[in-house]
Amino acid sequence: xxxxxxxxxxxxxxxxxxxxxxxxxxxxxxxxxxxxxxxxxxxxxxxxxxxxxxxxxxxxxxxxxxxxxxxxxxxxxxxxxxxxxxxxxxxxxxxxxxxxxxxxxxxxxxxxxxxxxxxxxxxxxxxxxxxxxxxxxxxxxxxxxxxxxxxxxxxxxxxxxxxxxxxxxxxxxxxxxxxxxxxxxxxxxxxxxxxxxxxxxxxxxxxxxxxxxxxxxxxxxxxxxxxxxxxxxxxxxxxxxxxxxxxxxxxxxxxxxxxxxxxxxxxxxxxxxxxxxxxxxxxxxxxxxxxx
Amino acid sequence: xxxxxxxxxxxxxxxxxxxxxxxxxxxxxxxxxxxxxxxxxxxxxxxxxxxxxxxxxxxxxxxxxxxxxxxxxxxxxxxxxxxxxxxxxxxxxxxxxxxxxxxxxxxxxxxxxxxxxxxxxxxxxxxxxxxxxxxxxxxxxxxxxxxxxxxxxxxxxxxxxxxx
Numbered sequence: 001x002x003x004x005x006x007x008x009x010x011x012x013x014x015x016x017x018x019x020x021x022x023x024x025x026x027x028x029x030x031x032x033x034x035x036x037x038x039x040x041x042x043x044x045x046x047x048x049x050x051x052x053x054x055x056x057x058x059x060x061x062x063x064x065x066x067x068x069x070x071x072x073x074x075x076x077x078x079x080x081x082x083x084x085x086x087x088x089x090x091x092x093x094x095x096x097x098x099x100x101x102x103x104x105x106x107x108x109x110x111x112x113x114x115x116x117x118x119x120x121x122x123x124x125x126x127x128x129x130x131x132x133x134x135x136x137x138x139x140x141x142x143x144x145x146x147x148x149x150x151x152x153x154x155x156x157x158x159x160x161x162x163x164x165x166x167x168x169x170x171x172x173x174x175x176x177x178x179x180x181x182x183x184x185x186x187x188x189x190x191x192x193x194x195x196x197x198x199x200x201x202x203x204x205x206x207x208x209x210x211x212x213x214x215x216x217x218x219x220x221x222x223x224x225x226x227x228x229x230x231x232x233x234x235x236x237x238x239x240x241x242x243x244x245x246x247x248x249x250x251x252x253x254x255x256x257x258x259x260x261x262x263x264x265x266x267x268x269x270x271x272x273x274x275x276x277x278x279x280x281x282x283x284x285x286x287x288x289x290x291x292x
Numbered sequence: 293x294x295x296x297x298x299x300x301x302x303x304x305x306x307x308x309x310x311x312x313x314x315x316x317x318x319x320x321x322x323x324x325x326x327x328x329x330x331x332x333x334x335x336x337x338x339x340x341x342x343x344x345x346x347x348x349x350x351x352x353x354x355x356x357x358x359x360x361x362x363x364x365x366x367x368x369x370x371x372x373x374x375x376x377x378x379x380x381x382x383x384x385x386x387x388x389x390x391x392x393x394x395x396x397x398x399x400x401x402x403x404x405x406x407x408x409x410x411x412x413x414x415x416x417x418x419x420x421x422x423x424x425x426x427x428x429x430x431x432x433x434x435x436x437x438x439x440x441x442x443x444x445x446x447x448x449x450x451x452x453x454x455x456x
Contacts, residue, residue, distance in 0.1 A: 007389065013429065013438055014425050020434060037312070038439040039439055040439070041415065041442075048386065050391065050401065051407055053314070060443065109444075158373070158374060173378070202400060209336040210332045213336070271433075
């Protein structure tokens with residue numbers, strides 16, 4: 001059995017708890033043992049990172065050291081956290097001075113970074129630790145006549161040299177899983193483009209335009225829904241559909257990958273927080289072969 | 293002439309940034325513009341042109357760049373980096389620019405406010421975590437106690453950002 005410690009980050013537990021729940025249920029179903037990381041801090045992405053490189057190293061570094069306390073690899077389900085932890089791990093593993101400075105700070109709490117815990121994004125766990133065959137074997141209630149578009153998330157897949165999750169120019173993990181659970185994956189213009197989320201703080205108007213542009217491309221490909229692997233992307237690509245110029249009936253449901261997988265693997269719909277989805281997801285869940 | 297030397301334009305600002313983490317690659321830029329062509333922010337607003345911003349750095353327009361909001365508009369999505377033929381990472385260069393700007397007091401309010409919040413609470417959404425969210429978590433059979441550590445981030449801000 002694969003054992004991981006999950007670092008949920010700041011946004012998922014508050015703004016998209018269904019993602020956390022669905023991740024836990026799906027991974028448990030597929031034979032992964034998860035424990036929650038407690039006493040964690042923010043990873044420092046974007047905000048701390050922009051003001052001080054050293055502060056950023058310290059914040060993500062402490063999370064990496066906490067992973068070692070659990071003697072487990074760290075599962076990150078947020079694109080920003082996964083990116084930060086992987087980038088900082090890469091720097092620490094290649095810079096003894098940086099590592100020493102961090103460990104000096106961590107010593108006050110009896111923590112130490114040695115580099116023994118790896119960081120895995122959810123997509124890696126599904127692809128590398130569980131594997132497509134095991135997922136296929138676990139499908140009990142496949143979807144049918146359903147067209148889904150995948151959105152991977154920038155910090156999940158780039159830069160490849162460091163994050164090592166999927167081909168950044170032609171990512172396939174979400175698409176493979178969409179097909180395995182009985183739906184059809186749909187390609188669309190600008191598939192690897194950003195959702196706009198990281199710009200919300202500085203320019204909400206432009207951020208929304210970037211999100212809408214993506215949604216329009218997905219609508220043009222006649223997709224019934226959109227599948228994400230990061231709560232920031234999920235929230236942004238949902239939120240942007242509530243602005244001007246988008247009719248309510250045009251909106252397409254945005255689902256996290258584990259929430260989409262859940263019912264196909266026989267996890268009860270009621271456990272997956274589907275009632276919290278802001279855009280009606282019946283067009284997706286109604287195509288389950290044994291839909292109620 | 294068999295040995296062709298490439299002329300690499302430089303400036304004091306380029307030298308300064310090259311010495312900082314993230315800024316090392318700036319001299320590799322050949323100003324081809326594939327970054328701007330790949331950029332979704334540039335696609336949606338005329339105010340942001342990553343190639344031009346890099347050009348300003350190469351030309352040594354230090355104060356103009358450091359006091360501008362433009363380096364803070366990069367989403368760090370790394371689409372340009374994926375496509376750059378010269379191995380330049382604009383996300384990294386602008387990170388170095390932001391850090392230098394911050395040291396000299398040029399920080400957009402939303403960045404300083406958010407960092408203050410994180411330093412105080414240990415994470416970003418303490419104020420947003422209300423009874424409603426707790427109820428949602430309970431309904432989902434998730435632990436409502438998120439158990440954030442708020443001491444470490446205070447210490448880090450003091451040490452590295454306030455320079456105490």
